Amino acid sequence: MAKITVEQEGAVGAPAELTYQLIADDEHHKCFLPDAFSNFEVLEGGVGAGTLHRFTLTAGKRVREYVMRVDEPEPGRIITETDQNSSLVTSFTVTPDGDSCRVLIRTQWDGAGGIGGFFERTFAPKVMRGMYADELARLDRYARERQGAGET
Numbered sequence: 001m002a003k004i005t006v007e008q009e010g011a012v013g014a015p016a017e018l019t020y021q022l023i024a025d026d027e028h029h030k031c032f033l034p035d036a037f038s039n040f041e042v043l044e045g046g047v048g049a050g051t052l053h054r055f056t057l058t059a060g061k062r063v064r065e066y067v068m069r070v071d072e073p074e075p076g077r078i079i080t081e082t083d084q085n086s087s088l089v090t091s092f093t094v095t096p097d098g099d100s101c102r103v104l105i106r107t108q109w110d111g112a113g114g115i116g117g118f119f120e121r122t123f124a125p126k127v128m129r130g131m132y133a134d135e136l137a138r139l140d141r142y143a144r145e146r147q148g149a150g151e152t
Contacts, residue, residue, distance in 0.1 A: 004124065005106065006125045007129075008105050008129045008133050009102055009104040010103060010133065010137065011101075011140065012103050012136070012140045012143050013140055014143035014144055014147040016094045016095065018143060018146060019101050019143050020076055020077070020094045022142065023079055024070075024079050025046070025047045025048075026040075026047065026051060031142055032139045032141075033138070034134040034135050036057055038056045039055055039056040041055070049070060049075075050070065051070035052067065053070070055068075059128070059131070066085075067084040068081040068083055069081070069082050076094075078094075083109075087108075087110040088107060088108070089109070090105065091104075091105075091106045092104070093106070103136060103139065105132045105135065
């Protein structure tokens with residue numbers, strides 16, 4: 001099994017501190033998830049490290065439920081979500097850029113072997129980069145709205 005890594009980065013027109021807070025708070029994060037994510041539910045916590053949430057991801061004809069544990073290896077900069085039932089880990093890295101910031105979404109998992117693994121390595125990254133580009137665009141809009149509403 002080979003590791004598969006998918007990355008997508010984008011600009012967010014709001015300060016890094018606010019952007020990180022929006023990603024770390026499930027009440028906000030669910031507001032900028034793409035349509036491929038559904039049934040989002042907080043199981044424990046809800047903000048930052050120790051949070052446990054689940055959601056359903058629909059990508060093409062594949063539908064899968066994830067149960068993710070949130071950690072903050074670098075609070076204020078990097079937040080991770082680790083699937084409790086697989087090797088999948090997604091990280092969000094927020095980097096200040098003046099009055100705005102850049103966000104890198106990175107997901108890594110152990111890919112399948114054989115012909116299934118070939119198709120997974122070929123098609124999953126393209127689909128996921130598209131979803132992450134959508135999420136980053138939604139995050140940008142949402143963060144700008146929150147900033148305009150005076151949230152810090």
